[in-house]
Amino acid sequence: MNLLTKLIQKSAKILSNPEQNFEKKLIDLCNLFHQKISYYDWVGFYFSNFENKTLELNAFAGSPTDHKVIPFGKGVCGEVAIKNKSSIIPDVSIHENYISCNVNVKSEIVVPIFYNKLNIGQIDVDSFTFNAFTEEDMLFLEEISKMVSKELNKVKK
Numbered sequence: 001m002n003l004l005t006k007l008i009q010k011s012a013k014i015l016s017n018p019e020q021n022f023e024k025k026l027i028d029l030c031n032l033f034h035q036k037i038s039y040y041d042w043v044g045f046y047f048s049n050f051e052n053k054t055l056e057l058n059a060f061a062g063s064p065t066d067h068k069v070i071p072f073g074k075g076v077c078g079e080v081a082i083k084n085k086s087s088i089i090p091d092v093s094i095h096e097n098y099i100s101c102n103v104n105v106k107s108e109i110v111v112p113i114f115y116n117k118l119n120i121g122q123i124d125v126d127s128f129t130f131n132a133f134t135e136e137d138m139l140f141l142e143e144i145s146k147m148v149s150k151e152l153n154k155v156k157k
Contacts, residue, residue: 026059034061047121075099090131
């Protein structure tokens with residue numbers, strides 16, 4: 001069993017823990033990925049504020065960021081909020097719309113979270129390594145996104 005498969009199983013346990021609230025579960029996921037995947041140097045969950053057309057940072061692991069609120073369309077997260085599809089940026093230095101959170105970041109992956117077919121947020125991962133993310137990372141994070149959405153569905157009921 002590879003690492004990402006093991007992390008999906010651990011994520012399912014975290015998300016199904018009835019003793020933790022939703023935000024704590026997200027923090028635990030961020031910490032798990034940050035600690036277990038060597039090139040996941042920053043991991044965060046942003047959620048949409050549709051009234052203000054912004055993304056708001058909810059939970060993260062890694063260095064603190066000044067980007068707690070990101071306008072739709074700005075940066076990779078803001079692009080994903082509009083385009084509704086995952087994005088891998090192998091070299092952030094040549095991405096025109098990149099928002100620099102940390103000078104050490106070299107690549108980024110952002111995966112949308114859908115709830116009732118609406119893009120309500122993103123999983124954002126930064127790496128200090130160029131071209132760090134693969135399709136395997138994207139599929140892994142898309143699976144985590146689906147799991148988070150299912151948990152959110154339980155919370156909303």
